[in-house]
Amino acid sequence: MNRTIGLISANYTFSGYDTLTDERPVASMPFGGRFRLLDFPLSNMVNSRIQTVGLITPYFYRSIMDHVGAGKEWDLDRKQGGLYILPGAAYGFRDPNARFLFRDILRNQTYFRRGDGDYFLFSSGTLVANIDYEPMIAQHEIQGRGVTFLYKKMAPGQKHNGFYLELDDSGAVKSMARADSGENLFLNSFIIDKSLLLKLLRDYEAVGHMDLIEILLEVLPVTPMGSYRFNGYVGFMRGKQEYFRSSMDLLRNEIRQELFPRDRQIITKIHDAPPALYLPGSRVRNSVMTAGSVIEGRVDDSVLFRGVRIEKGASVKNCVLMEGCVIEPGAHLENVICDKAVTVTAGTIIRGTDDSPCVLPKGGVI
Amino acid sequence: MRKKECVAMLLAGGQGSRLGVLTEKIAKPAVSFGGKYRMIDFSLSNCVNSGIDTVGVLVQYKPTVLNRYLGTGAAWDLDAAWGGVHILPPFATQTGGEWYEGTADAIYHNIDFIDEYDPDYVLILSGDHLYQMDYNLMLDFHKLMGSDLTVAVKTVPWEEASRFGIMSVDDEMRITRFSEKPKNPDSNLASMGIYIFSWKVLRAALLADHDMPGSEHDYGKNIIPTLLSQKKNLFAYVFSGYWKDVGTIPSYYETQMELLDDNAEFKLHDTRMHIFSNLHDHSSHFIGKSGHVEHSMVCNGCEIEGVVENSILSPGAIVEAGALVKDSILLPDSVVGSGAVVERTILNERASIAPGSRVGSADKITVVGESSTMEV
Numbered sequence: 042m043n044r045t046i047g048l049i050s051a052n053y054t055f056s057g058y059d060t061l062t063d064e065r066p067v068a069s070m071p072f073g074g075r076f077r078l079l080d081f082p083l084s085n086m087v088n089s090r091i092q093t094v095g096l097i098t099p100y101f102y103r104s105i106m107d108h109v110g111a112g113k114e115w116d117l118d119r120k121q122g123g124l125y126i127l128p129g130a131a132y133g134f135r136d137p138n139a140r141f142l143f144r145d146i147l148r149n150q151t152y153f154r155r156g157d158g159d160y161f162l163f164s165s166g167t168l169v170a171n172i173d174y175e176p177m178i179a180q181h182e183i184q185g186r187g188v189t190f191l192y193k194k195m196a197p198g199q200k201h202n203g204f205y206l207e208l209d210d211s212g213a214v215k216s217m218a219r220a221d222s223g224e225n226l227f228l229n230s231f232i233i234d235k236s237l238l239l240k241l242l243r244d245y246e247a248v249g250h251m252d253l254i255e256i257l258l259e260v261l262p263v264t265p266m267g268s269y270r271f272n273g274y275v276g277f278m279r280g281k282q283e284y285f286r287s288s289m290d291l292l293r294n295e296i297r298q299e300l301f302p303r304d305r306q307i308i309t310k311i312h313d314a315p316p317a318l319y320l321p322g323s324r325v326r327n328s329v330m331t332a333g334s335v336i337e338g339r340v341d342d343s344v345l346f347r348g349v350r351i352e353k354g355a356s357v358k359n360c361v362l363m364e365g366c367v368i369e370p371g372a373h374l375e376n377v378i379c380d381k382a383v384t385v386t387a388g389t390i391i392r393g394t395d396d397s398p399c400v401l402p403k404g405g406v407i
Numbered sequence: 408m409r410k411k412e413c414v415a416m417l418l419a420g421g422q423g424s425r426l427g428v429l430t431e432k433i434a435k436p437a438v439s440f441g442g443k444y445r446m447i448d449f450s451l452s453n454c455v456n457s458g459i460d461t462v463g464v465l466v467q468y469k470p471t472v473l474n475r476y477l478g479t480g481a482a483w484d485l486d487a488a489w490g491g492v493h494i495l496p497p498f499a500t501q502t503g504g505e506w507y508e509g510t511a512d513a514i515y516h517n518i519d520f521i522d523e524y525d526p527d528y529v530l531i532l533s534g535d536h537l538y539q540m541d542y543n544l545m546l547d548f549h550k551l552m553g554s555d556l557t558v559a560v561k562t563v564p565w566e567e568a569s570r571f572g573i574m575s576v577d578d579e580m581r582i583t584r585f586s587e588k589p590k591n592p593d594s595n596l597a598s599m600g601i602y603i604f605s606w607k608v609l610r611a612a613l614l615a616d617h618d619m620p621g622s623e624h625d626y627g628k629n630i631i632p633t634l635l636s637q638k639k640n641l642f643a644y645v646f647s648g649y650w651k652d653v654g655t656i657p658s659y660y661e662t663q664m665e666l667l668d669d670n671a672e673f674k675l676h677d678t679r680m681h682i683f684s685n686l687h688d689h690s691s692h693f694i695g696k697s698g699h700v701e702h703s704m705v706c707n708g709c710e711i712e713g714v715v716e717n718s719i720l721s722p723g724a725i726v727e728a729g730a731l732v733k734d735s736i737l738l739p740d741s742v743v744g745s746g747a748v749v750e751r752t753i754l755n756e757r758a759s760i761a762p763g764s765r766v767g768s769a770d771k772i773t774v775v776g777e778s779s780t781m782e783v
Contacts, residue, residue, distance in 0.1 A: 074691030075707070113481070114688070294695075301690040303723075308688050311482075315675040315682070316442035316704040316719070317692070318667075323701055331691040332443070332707050335676060345691075 045178050045232070046158040047086040047094035050141050051079060051105060051166035052129030057280030059400035061380055066099040067278060068166030069108055071363050071381070073291055073300075074331040074346050076309045077108055078278060081171070082164040082230075084307045087115045089174035091162060093122035095152050097129045097145045108310050115308050125152055140165040140229045143256060144249030150242055153235070161238055163253075165229035169276035169287060171300050171307065177269040178232060186267040187237040188257060190214060191230040193271050201226060201277070204254065206268055214266040217258055227254075228271060237264065274299050285378060285398045288344045288361045291329050314347045322353065338368065346381075355385075359395070377401060409489055411524040413546060413603075415459050416517070417450055418510055419534040420467030425655045427783075428776035429738075429755055434466065435654065436534030437473040439738045439756060441666055441675060442706045442721050444684045445476055446653065447534040451483045451492075452682045457542040459530065461490035463520055465513040467497055467506065482685035495520060509624030515613040521606065529609055531602040531626065537662055537673060538599075538650035545603055545644045555608040555639040556631070558582065559601035559646050571597035572627050574643045582641040585631050596643055599650055602626065608639060649673045656783040660753060660772050663719055663736055667702055675704075689722050697728050713743065724754075727762070735767065 051068035061070065068079040079096075086094050094117060098105055111117075112124030127149040130142060141163060146153065153161065160181060162174060172191070181189040192206050205223030207215045217227065245256050257266070274296050276287030290296045301307055314333030319325070325340040333348040338355035346364040351357065355368040358375045365382040368374065372385045376393035380403035385391065389407055393399030401407055423435025430438060436447035447464075454462050462485060466473055473494075480492030495517050497506050507513035514521075514531070521529060528549065530542055540559075549557040560574050568589070575584035575594040586592070612630055616622050622629045634641060649672040651662045665671050675682070689708030694700055698711040705711070708723040713730030720726070724737035727745035734751045737743065741754040744762030752767035755776040760766055767773040772783045 076690075292693075294693075297690070297693060306688050307690065311686060311688065313681065313683055313686070316706045318676060319700045319703045319705065320669060321702045325694045325700055326698070327694070327696045329691045329693055330705065333676075 044159040044182075045089075045091055045162050045174075046156045046160070046235075047091045048097070048152075048161050048163045049079070049082045049086070049094060049166050050097045050129075050145065050163070051102075052097050052099040052142055052145055053140055053165075054099070055279050057282070058284070059281055060402040061281060061284075061378065061400055064101065064403065065104040066101055066166070068099070069104040070167075070278065070284065071346060072169065072276075072278075072284075072288065074329045074344055075312075076307060077104075078167045078169055079105065079108065080307050080309045081169045082166060083109070083115050083117075085168075085170070085172045085174060086162065086164070087117065087308065088305050089162075089172075089178070091174070092117075092119060093125070093156065093158070095125040095127045095149070096166075097127045097142075097149065099129055100131045102128075110310070114310055122157075127152055139252040139254070141253035142249075143245060143251045143253050146238075146253060147242060147246060147249050153238060153242065156235065159235055160232050161235060162232050163230060167278045168228060168230055169278060169300075170228075170271065170273055171302065171305060172230075172271055172273070173305070180269055181232045181267070184212075184267050186213065186265040187234050188214075188264065188266040189232045190217075190266065190268050191228045191271055192225045192268055193228055193275055195222070195224060195226050198222070203227060208268055212268045214261065214268055217261065225268070225270075228275065231257075233257075276300075281378060281398060281400060282396065285361065285376075289342070289359070291344060292327055292342060297329075312347060323351075338370075359398075361398075380405075383407065409524075411461050411490060411526045413459055413528040413530055413542075414521055414524050414526040414606075415454050415462045415530040415532055415542075416514055416521070417447070417454075417462055417464045417532045417534055418513060419447060419473060420465050420470075420507055420513060422468045423535065423654060426659065427656065427781050428774045428779055429656075429659075429753070430469070431755075431776055431779070432469060433472040434468050434470055436464075437476055438535075438659075439721050440537070440653065440659075441663055442704050442719050443686050444682060446537075447473070447476070448483075448682055448684045449537055449539070450532045450534055451485070453538070453540050453542060454530075454532075455483050455485060455683060456681065457540075459542060460485065460487050461493075461524055461526075463493045463495045463517060464534075465495050465507065465517070467513075470494070470496060476685055478685060483683040490524070493520065509622075509629075510626050511613060511616055511630050512624035514609070515617050515624070518610060518613065521610075526606050529604050529606050531600075531604065533600045535652065535654045536599070536601075536650060537653050538646075539648060539673070540601075540646060540650075542603075545601075545646075548642070548644045549603045549605075552580070552642045553640055554603075554642045555605050556634055556641045557603045557644050558631070558641065559599040560596040560643045561599050561646055561650050563595050563597045565592070565595050568592035568595045568597065572600075574598055576643045580643050580645070582635065582643050585627070585635060587627055596645065598627070599646060600626075600652075601646075603644075608634070656753070656772055656774060660736065664717075664734070667704060667717060667719070686722060692720075695728070698726070713745070721756075730760075734769070 117124035204227040206225040277283040317334040320337040323336040329344040331347040338351040341358040343360040350367045363381045369387040371388045419436040423430040479486040485492040692709035695712040706722040712728035713726040721739040723740040729746040738756045742759040746763045750767040752773040
């Protein structure tokens with residue numbers, strides 16, 4: 042029996058996404074041609090043989106429910122275990138570092154109390170990486186510390202605001218604090234003993250507005266906590282710049298191969314789109330392309346989702362075009378993120394910059 | 408037990424020997440087609456789109472891949488609580504076991520299966536045709552004419568009529584004669600191998616045919632001639648849409664190449680019709696800095712660093728740098744090594760072309776399997 046139960050929090054959002062997060066939580070941001078960010082934590086858990094996953098939804102949960110449904114694609118439509126939808130509070134976090142609103146956990150206590158396991162694996166809904174949690178779970182079991190934090194070693198001088206861990210030689214967490222840069226960046230994923238979590242639910246019942254991480258920091262002096270280092274690629278997603286850069290990272294073979302290996306796939310909702318059709322005259326270089334698209338124009342260094350039409354004489358460079366976009370003849374886009382179903386009319390030219398991509402809102406005709 | 412008005416029986420057990428290397432390891436209906444599909448998808452999708460939710464799939468030859476592909480039928484929304492997809496292999500009984508000896512024999516052995524659903528009509532289908540058809544219209548015609556057996560027919564050019572099973576009809580579309588590949592055809596209505604029977608009539612015919620000495624237990628050769636001689640009500644239903652039998656290498660190749668044509672009669676990219684398939688979860692495909700793709704269809708999971716022209720790339724196919732793929736069909740997970748040239752070739756699933764080698768030529772179709780090659 043698998044003794045670890047999953048929990049993914051999607052009840053938070055970031056500012057800095059322009060209109061992209063107007064109607065969807067960040068966790069359901071489309072990414073990489075056919076995925077949503079949520080697919081990564083869900084698939085990582087399932088690929089690590091976790092059979093029960095709770096999903097804390099944000100207030101705007103239509104797009105999430107549309108996507109995960111009963112969890113069939115992830116093999117989570119089970120009689121035993123499976124996917125549990127845990128409604129989150131109406132006001133989730135907008136703090137760029139907070140992920141696990143304690144009130145959401147309190148209100149869904151039943152899930153945690155009933156959970157038939159010894160450990161809970163928490164992950165943010167926007168952790169884009171391909172992570173094998175099995176060795177981390179094994180380490181947590183062997184070390185017997187109440188909590189194990191997942192972290193990544195940052196390159197010296199790399200700026201990234203977040204929680205950083207200070208570790209002793211055995212990997213135990215000495216302290217943890219917010220900073221703009223540091224060595225061991227906490228990846229918003231951790232394993233916690235069920236007994237410890239249930240104790241915190243009793244002790245901290247009155248402070249539902251807190252982040253679970255803040256509570257863990259309070260009990261750190263009296264609770265042994267460990268760490269587990271993830272060495273792979275992480276695509277950061279806090280705002281449109283990071284989203285854009287992480288999208289462009291997919292053009293690198295080594296990153297694509299690491300995120301989407303054939304023996305450890307990221308699973309998503311299947312749409313049965315027909316193959317992509319490249320018509321005479323199409324010219325595509327260095328781009329991620331997706332089924333259902335019809336390409337007659339030119340595409341360079343871009344990520345295209347399913348069902349995109351690039352018409353004759355149209356060209357896009359350094360763009361992310363989500364599902365159903367149509368770029369009409371002669372239009373040209375550079376450094377642009379098109380939300381779903383955007384039509385760029387003939388001859389229109391739009392340029393953003395590498396640092397600040399232009400965002401075209403969902404369904405717009407420009 | 409809830410009654411079903413119409414149950415479909417899909418004949419998927421034949422070897423498909425005319426496809427040679429492609430059916431070395433898998434049944435014909437499981438052969439990859441049109442990039443992300445397998446042949447059976449078209450008939451199954453037609454069933455679903457026509458509201459037929461009970462489909463028996465008769466398997467016999469190398470069914471492993473087909474069985475796995477069908478799974479619970481969920482990919483076609485055919486995982487129904489009552490009905491759905493049923494894989495029906497030959498089975499043993501108290502008096503021994505028998506293989507399916509013919510198309511009619513396969514249904515004979517599954518009379519119990521059909522009886523469970525107590526249908527009024529049984530629709531007989533093949534798994535190797537490319538077409539989009541609303542079977543309801545044919546069923547309405549069947550009911551309207553008070554038919555015992557309705558055969559779907561397609562008008563073919565007179566000069567090709569002698570290659571088909573030809574139905575001769577009167578003014579009312581009543582079938583008067585059936586002739587298999589006639590030398591001098593008196594009709595150009597070719598049977599599409601799609602039949603709607605009234606179940607009572609078919610049931611009785613199957614029981615009688617089973618005991619008939621010398622019968623090949625085949626619809627065309629035995630059942631239809633017998634019903635004709637018994638003066639049953641047989642009608643031809645003319646289907647005017649696109650329909651292709653893709654059971655030979657040339658038709659398999661040409662029919663797929665036609666899909667690339669922007670004016671193709673069969674429109675995969677028409678979003679109004681849905682062709683279901685059971686695709687493995689692949690990520691998007693990638694065209695690299697040295698890659699070039701023109702006039703081609705490409706599926707998810709492909710990685711292209713070479714040049715691809717006028718070709719179809721199925722899920723997970725790889726074209727390495729410096730390779731040229733022209734007028735070819737790469738089936739799932741096949742690999743064209745760097746610098747190789749591939750022309751007018753069907754590369755079977757998981758087959759690979761060594762770097763720098765040259766395969767195929769413009770004057771014939773080459774089929775490359777994992778371990779063997781053939782030319783047509």
